[in-house]
Amino acid sequence: xxxxxxxxxxxxxxxxxxxxxxxxxxxxxxxxxxxxxxxxxxxxxxxxxxxxxxxxxxxxxxxxxxxxxxxxxxxxxxxxxxxxxxxxxxxxxxxxxxxxxxxxxxxxxxxxxxxxxxxxxxxxxxxxxxxxxxxxxxxxxxxxxxxxxxxxxxxxxxxxxxxxxxxxxxxxxxxxxxxxxxxxxxxxxxxxxxxxxxxxxxxxxxxxxx
Amino acid sequence: xxxxxxxxxxxxxxxxxxxxxxxxxxxxxxxxxxxxxxxxxxxxxxxxxxxxxxxxxxxxxxxxxxxxxxxxxxxxxxxxxxxxxxxxxxxxxxxxxxxxxxxxxxxxxxxxxxxxxxxxxxxxxxxxxxxxxxxxxxxxxxxxxxxxxxxxxxxxxxxxxxxxxxxxxxxxxxxxxxxxxxxxxxxxxxxxxxxxxxxxxxxxxxxxxx
Amino acid sequence: xxxxxxxxxxxxxxxxxxxxxxxxxxxxxxxxxxxxxxxxxxxxxxxxxxxxxxxxxxxxxxxxxxxxxxxxxxxxxxxxxxxxxxxxxxxxxxxxxxxxxxxxxxxxxxxxxxxxxxxxxxxxxxxxxxxxxxxxxxxxxxxxxxxxxxxxxxxxxxxxxxxxxxxxxxxxxxxxxxxxxxxxxxxxxxxxxxxxxxxxxxxxxxxxxx
Amino acid sequence: xxxxxxxxxxxxxxxxxxxxxxxxxxxxxxxxxxxxxxxxxxxxxxxxxxxxxxxxxxxxxxxxxxxxxxxxxxxxxxxxxxxxxxxxxxxxxxxxxxxxxxxxxxxxxxxxxxxxxxxxxxxxxxxxxxxxxxxxxxxxxxxxxxxxxxxxxxxxxxxxxxxxxxxxxxxxxxxxxxxxxxxxxxxxxxxxxxxxxxxxxxxxxxxxxx
DNA sequence: TATGAATGAGTGTTCATTCAT
DNA sequence: CATGAATGAACACTCATTCAT
Numbered sequence: 001x002x003x004x005x006x007x008x009x010x011x012x013x014x015x016x017x018x019x020x021x022x023x024x025x026x027x028x029x030x031x032x033x034x035x036x037x038x039x040x041x042x043x044x045x046x047x048x049x050x051x052x053x054x055x056x057x058x059x060x061x062x063x064x065x066x067x068x069x070x071x072x073x074x075x076x077x078x079x080x081x082x083x084x085x086x087x088x089x090x091x092x093x094x095x096x097x098x099x100x101x102x103x104x105x106x107x108x109x110x111x112x113x114x115x116x117x118x119x120x121x122x123x124x125x126x127x128x129x130x131x132x133x134x135x136x137x138x139x140x141x142x143x144x145x146x147x148x149x150x151x152x153x154x155x156x157x158x159x160x161x162x163x164x165x166x167x168x169x170x171x172x173x174x175x176x177x178x179x180x181x182x183x184x185x186x187x188x189x190x191x192x193x194x195x196x197x198x199x200x201x202x203x204x205x206x207x208x209x210x
Numbered sequence: 211x212x213x214x215x216x217x218x219x220x221x222x223x224x225x226x227x228x229x230x231x232x233x234x235x236x237x238x239x240x241x242x243x244x245x246x247x248x249x250x251x252x253x254x255x256x257x258x259x260x261x262x263x264x265x266x267x268x269x270x271x272x273x274x275x276x277x278x279x280x281x282x283x284x285x286x287x288x289x290x291x292x293x294x295x296x297x298x299x300x301x302x303x304x305x306x307x308x309x310x311x312x313x314x315x316x317x318x319x320x321x322x323x324x325x326x327x328x329x330x331x332x333x334x335x336x337x338x339x340x341x342x343x344x345x346x347x348x349x350x351x352x353x354x355x356x357x358x359x360x361x362x363x364x365x366x367x368x369x370x371x372x373x374x375x376x377x378x379x380x381x382x383x384x385x386x387x388x389x390x391x392x393x394x395x396x397x398x399x400x401x402x403x404x405x406x407x408x409x410x411x412x413x414x415x416x417x418x419x420x
Numbered sequence: 421x422x423x424x425x426x427x428x429x430x431x432x433x434x435x436x437x438x439x440x441x442x443x444x445x446x447x448x449x450x451x452x453x454x455x456x457x458x459x460x461x462x463x464x465x466x467x468x469x470x471x472x473x474x475x476x477x478x479x480x481x482x483x484x485x486x487x488x489x490x491x492x493x494x495x496x497x498x499x500x501x502x503x504x505x506x507x508x509x510x511x512x513x514x515x516x517x518x519x520x521x522x523x524x525x526x527x528x529x530x531x532x533x534x535x536x537x538x539x540x541x542x543x544x545x546x547x548x549x550x551x552x553x554x555x556x557x558x559x560x561x562x563x564x565x566x567x568x569x570x571x572x573x574x575x576x577x578x579x580x581x582x583x584x585x586x587x588x589x590x591x592x593x594x595x596x597x598x599x600x601x602x603x604x605x606x607x608x609x610x611x612x613x614x615x616x617x618x619x620x621x622x623x624x625x626x627x628x629x630x
Numbered sequence: 631x632x633x634x635x636x637x638x639x640x641x642x643x644x645x646x647x648x649x650x651x652x653x654x655x656x657x658x659x660x661x662x663x664x665x666x667x668x669x670x671x672x673x674x675x676x677x678x679x680x681x682x683x684x685x686x687x688x689x690x691x692x693x694x695x696x697x698x699x700x701x702x703x704x705x706x707x708x709x710x711x712x713x714x715x716x717x718x719x720x721x722x723x724x725x726x727x728x729x730x731x732x733x734x735x736x737x738x739x740x741x742x743x744x745x746x747x748x749x750x751x752x753x754x755x756x757x758x759x760x761x762x763x764x765x766x767x768x769x770x771x772x773x774x775x776x777x778x779x780x781x782x783x784x785x786x787x788x789x790x791x792x793x794x795x796x797x798x799x800x801x802x803x804x805x806x807x808x809x810x811x812x813x814x815x816x817x818x819x820x821x822x823x824x825x826x827x828x829x830x831x832x833x834x835x836x837x838x839x840x
Numbered sequence: 841t842a843t844g845a846a847t848g849a850g851t852g853t854t855c856a857t858t859c860a861t
Numbered sequence: 862c863a864t865g866a867a868t869g870a871a872c873a874c875t876c877a878t879t880c881a882t
Contacts, residue, residue: 167414
């Protein structure tokens with residue numbers, strides 16, 4: 001009668017709420033990173049988290065809510081690491097390089113982080129329902145963080161005040177280029193970071209006399 | 211410059227078939243850029259092209275085929291402009307800057323081009339069905355083009371042979387950063403390009419004595 | 421009259437179990453009345469009763485069982501009041517009017533009663549699973565009660581024996597019309613009841629000579 | 631290969647648009663009448679209409695739209711018949727009786743009409759999304775129609791001006807009682823109508839001397 | 841006595857695609 | 862060349878119910 005094959009109803013033995021929720025977040029981060037918001041189906045999340053689709057709604061009100069939760073989670077993690085890296089250096093160049101370095105490190109440890117960051121920009125543009133709710137919060141904080149770093153460069157004399165915006169634009173471009181372009185090719189990413197380091201020190205390009 | 215007013219040579223105006231196909235391609239480029247592959251429905255394309263969904267299948271075998279056609283089309287256009295820009299300069303730095311400049315120009319003229327390029331990388335990753343068919347083709351050609359440019363830098367002495375890969379990685383990172391990050395903010399894109407120019411000339415960052 | 425204030429005899433106040441069950445019945449009556457059988461979810465009942473969905477199953481075997489319990493409860497209450505009203509009058513007309521009056525009164529005191537009665541007919545038709553179990557019971561008892569009242573009218577000479585069925589059909593139609601049509605508009609209900617009274621006394625309509 | 635069993639894709643041979651739409655409306659009217667708005671599933675409608683669920687959306691934007699369409703359709707039919715019946719009589723009593731008669735007739739011809747009318751009141755109350763859109767329109771027109779009939783009674787002297795509201799409330803109560811209570815029991819409905827006729831002529835109840 | 845994690849079947853709706861006309 | 866009626870598989874989400882704790 002009660003075969004050991006068929007899954008039973010009711011609360012499964014030894015199931016932990018916080019555990020399941022974290023499992024959902026983890027598989028969601030991965031799937032959102034790989035397949036995007038639309039491409040990530042509840043069925044897929046459920047399968048990978050070892051539950052059924054209905055159970056997801058015990059933890060999150062909607063797919064959108066899952067996405068936002070993942071975004072918050074990723075944002076927090078990355079921001080903490082960035083801040084730590086930046087705090088350990090004292091010139092603008094050193095801070096910038098430290099950040100690139102830690103970005104590379106995180107990408108090695110858990111590629112889904114970087115990939116999610118790359119994907120989130122696209123998905124936010126495509127699904128306005130997401131950006132409306134999330135909005136300013138995370139994005140703005142990033143900008144403020146980078147701006148402070150550049151301002152530090154002005155204080156140390158590394159950056160001319162007049163070029164504040166230029167440097168900021170460059171920093172952003174490089175960071176995004178690194179996450180989007182080569183987040184799944186660690187060798188290329190390593191090369192790009194080294195290149196930027198060399199470039200900042202003036203040892204990458206030797207302008208032709210021309 | 212390229213006015214759409216003047217009748218195109220001696221061809222009978224608006225041969226229906228070719229016209230419709232081109233209209234489909236144009237609206238598809240826009241929609242794929244804005245909403246991605248999944249987010250673009252046949253119904254939407256049909257509506258914007260002024261036909262019905264069924265009619266689409268007279269011109270393309272499937273949605274996938276439309277995507278590939280748009281990609282080829284965009285690739286060709288961008289490549290031609292890039293090559294022209296590159297040919298008009300004779301140092302590596304000048305070529306690189308010319309390419310950035312033309313990328314900015316194209317973005318001003320038709321934002322859907324840059325946006326599609328930004329989106330295509332994500333969509334290819336998400337829908338393996340697309341990358342399998344398209345595959346090497348376009349992507350590799352880009353790489354060859356950029357590699358040739360760097361090799362020219364080696365020839366002129368601007369780039370040390372040992373740093374070939376680094377420079378290549380940097381170029382790619384910047385190009386991708388520019389399309390993805392700031393393709394819809396022309397001011398920021400302008401700033402980023404200027405920053406790179408200044409950096410290459412050594413006038414952006416002034417390493418602290420420290 | 422029936423104050424809810426005075427402590428009910430010597431029983432210990434608020435024995436938890438019975439209290440909870442009654443709370444469930446009360447919120448169920450309201451919800452079934454407003455939203456019907458399908459529209460009433462266990463979650464809603466649980467929320468309004470201040471418990472969880474699982475707890476409901478300690479008191480009732482199923483949603484259906486709750487519905488049946490509410491129906492029995494409502495039936496009992498209404499029947500008691502109807503009987504009291506009827507007993508206090510001695511002609512058919514007076515009895516009928518007394519019943520209409522008490523129906524109006526009950527509707528003022530607790531609209532969920534009348535509304536449930538209006539809804540139950542529809543829900544029974546829609547969900548055969550409900551009527552099967554409940555079946556004859558309550559419905560038949562009502563009919564017997566009304567039939568007795570009409571028979572009394574025959575005894576008093578108010579109703580001709582040959583018109584027994586006609587009068588019964590009329591009484592039923594009016595009662596149902598009153599619960600369904602205007603149960604949430606006390607003014608209209610009042611008017612309808614007054615109209616029936618006048619009609620029975622022959623003072624509402626004055627047939628045209630024609 | 632192409633077995634004659636499996637349904638083919640594409641447009642089925644000999645399929646007529648207007649025909650299918652009407653088939654959907656017909657089965658929808660029946661199902662909404664029997665099982666209500668919630669209880670009517672798209673799958674059921676599709677099965678009964680001989681199509682698939684997806685095809686429904688070729689004809690209606692949503693389930694709600696189907697409901698509204700059925701309501702409009704039913705409203706129109708009933709209103710036309712009511713008006714014809716009323717126009718053929720010249721006293722208030724005759725008009726009222728004519729209306730009751732035609733209601734009974736329509737119920738014999740197509741029970742789904744009356745049942746839908748009985749159900750619609752409940753479903754509108756339960757699903758505010760429906761009443762919001764439909765709103766005043768139909769309901770108000772009914773009231774205006776009945777009011778005009780009563781006003782005619784005032785003109786003929788059948789109804790005292792002071793009792794206008796009472797008579798109106800009575801008419802409404804009876805009409806609703808007839809649709810809701812006994813729409814599926816033609817014998818009972820016949821009896822109820824005859825009873826009302828007799829009552830209006832003063833031959834149903836003979837007040838006791840008391 | 842009650843909680844709340846989980847199930848499995850179901851809902852309305854969308855979509856790429858097919859094909860008779 | 863084009864229409865538009867229709868399919869079938871998918872999707873996000875809801876619900877009554879179960880049961881370990």
